[in-house]
Amino acid sequence: MRWLLAILVLAAGPVAAQTPVAVFPFELADTSGEAAPAGHDVRIALATGHLERKLEQSGRYRPIDLAPLAAEVAATAPRYDCGGCWLDVARKSGADLAVVPTVHKVSSLISTMDLWVADLRSGQYVAHVSGQIRGDTDTAWLRGVDFLVDERLLRQAPP
Numbered sequence: 001m002r003w004l005l006a007i008l009v010l011a012a013g014p015v016a017a018q019t020p021v022a023v024f025p026f027e028l029a030d031t032s033g034e035a036a037p038a039g040h041d042v043r044i045a046l047a048t049g050h051l052e053r054k055l056e057q058s059g060r061y062r063p064i065d066l067a068p069l070a071a072e073v074a075a076t077a078p079r080y081d082c083g084g085c086w087l088d089v090a091r092k093s094g095a096d097l098a099v100v101p102t103v104h105k106v107s108s109l110i111s112t113m114d115l116w117v118a119d120l121r122s123g124q125y126v127a128h129v130s131g132q133i134r135g136d137t138d139t140a141w142l143r144g145v146d147f148l149v150d151e152r153l154l155r156q157a158p159p
Contacts, residue, residue, distance in 0.1 A: 018062035019158070022095035022120075023052045024086060026141075027078055030105045037136065047141040051101060051115075054149040060158055064093045080114075084123060091120050097159060103144075108136050113144040115152075117159060126159035 025048045028040060055061040066073050069089055076086040080102045090098035100116040110132060117127035129152035133144035 020095045021061045022090040022093045022098040
């Protein structure tokens with residue numbers, strides 16, 4: 001029976017290591033001119049958690065808990081316009097890669113969602129995926145994350 005287990009292990013090949021990744025919270029760049037609806041903080045937390053789970057479930061990535069660095073993470077906002085000010089925080093987390101997600105809200109109907117992936121050794125972006133989402137709802141944001149991870153990011157060669 002042990003020989004069968006050994007054969008199965010050898011046939012499976014080496015287990016791919018999961019790359020440690022610092023997943024920053026989504027940020028919202030709202031240029032719609034509309035009043036900010038209640039609940040965006042909850043939506044941002046929901047979408048960020050969903051992104052972390054999707055990355056982990058892919059088998060490629062292992063999200064690092066940034067909660068111990070919450071104050072430092074918050075101080076980097078807005079990350080989409082700070083010239084890489086988040087790099088030191090991401091490196092301090094022990095991650096190899098960082099994911100910086102944003103949503104640019106143009107109107108209640110149209111937003112663009114972006115995921116930027118950076119190699120923390122070089123400080124350079126190694127992947128960027130983007131797509132439009134329709135609607136400013138939890139469902140729209142979660143579907144946007146699903147699409148960008150499943151159909152764009154994971155279809156690229158791992159960084």
